[in-house]
Amino acid sequence: MPASLNITAAKVEPALLDLPWSAPLDSWPDETIAALPKGISRHLVRFANLSGYVVAIKETNEEMARREYEMLRTLQRLDIPCVEPVAVITNRHTEDGAVLQSALVTRHLKFSMPYRALYSRSMRPDTAVRLVDALAVLMVRLHIVGFFWGDVSLSNTLFRRDAGAFAAYLVDAETGQLYQGGLSNGQRENDLEIARVNIAGELFDLEAGGRLEEGIDPVEVSNGIVEQYRMLWKELTSAETFASNERWRISQRVERLNRLGFDIEELAIKTDEGGTTVRIQPKVVDAGHHSRRLLRLTGLDAGENQARRLLNDHDSFAARRGLEDADEEQVAHQWLSTVFEPVIRSIPRELRGKLEAAEMFHQLLDHRWYLSQDQNRDIPLAEALTSYVDNVLRHRRDEATIIEPPTGAITLPTAAQLEEDEPQPGSWRDKV
Structure with a gap:
C-alpha cells in the first residue's frame, strides 16, 4: 500500500486533498487544469483550479520544494513582490505504489502574465524596455533586503500592468539565497550580469520566433537593465554631501x-566639525510610497504607478472643489464615493475581468485626455466612460482569465546538460 500523502501549508486548505496527487502532473485530467499562459521552466508547471482561485503546481524534489516554499514565505514577510506560497506536497505515490516527485503549490497572481504572453503577435520596443525597467526595480528591492536571486530572467518573473508601466513579481526563488548582512558589490554585480545575459537570450528567442518587432536590439535592451539598476541603486543608497546653507536638498532628496515610489524609514544626517557641510544617507528605504498612501486614504490596493495616478485625480478633485485645506481622509471618502466607485459600477459586469479596477480607471483618464485633445474641449467623465467602454475596453483581452497565446510546458536543459553542450558559433550567447 502506498504511504500517506504529506501536505505542509501555512493555511488550512481542504480542497488540496481533492487534487489528483496520485497521478503524475502531466497526466492530470483536463477538468482539473486551468488554461493559463505559462512561462519557460526547467520543471513541469501546470495550473489547477482550487476553491475559486487558481494555483500553479511545480513538480520538483522534496528538498527544493521545501526550500523554495520557505524562501517565498520569507520574501512575503519582507514585503517583496512575489507569488504566494500555498503548500508543499510530499510523499506522493501512484495507485501502484510508484514514487512521484514532490510539488510546490503557489497561488496564481491574478491579472499577471509571463512576458511571452504580453503580446500574442509581437513585442514592441517600448514594451521590452518597460519590462526590463520593472525587473530592475524588483532586483533593487531584492538586493536591498539582502536577497541574491541567482537566476534573474524575464521567465522567472510575472508582470502586471501598472498605469502605463509594469510591476514585476518574483516567481521562481529556487536558486535564491538571503544574506542577513546584505549583499556584497560582487554579488550584486553577479546577479546583474546573470540578468543581462538571460534577458538578451530571451529576447533573441522571441526574435527567432518572429515575435520581436524589427529594430529592437536584444543586447541593447538587456544592457538597459544595468543602467536602470545602477541609477536606482545610487539614488536609494548613496550618501550625498552639500553645504550647510543648502538644507533644502534634504527635502529634495x-x-x-518618493517620486520613485520609495519611502525612507530613517535618514542619517551628519555635519562636519566646522558646520560647513552636511552629509545625508537613507538608512532604510522601502517601496510603495503612493500605494500605501492610497490604501490608507481609500482602502484601495493598487500598483505604485496606478496609485500615483489615482492620487493625482484625488488631488485634482480636491482642488476643483476648494478642499485643499480640508481633512484629507474626508476628501478621499468623497472622491471614492462620488468619482471612483460610480465609474467602476458603471462598467458592465461582463467587462470587469478585462483589467484591474485601478488600471481601468487610469486608462479612462488617459482616454478622456486624448478625447479632449482631439475635440479641443473638456470631455465630461461620463461621456469619456461611454467612449472608453465601447471603443477600448470591449476589444481588450480578458487579463483575469487570459488563455492566449497557447503555451505548452517547456522543459529547459539541466545545468549539467548546459555544461556539456558548447554553444555553437553564431548563437545568441556569442552576441551578448
Missing part, C-alpha cells in the same frame, strides 16, 4: 525618492 526625500521627494525624489
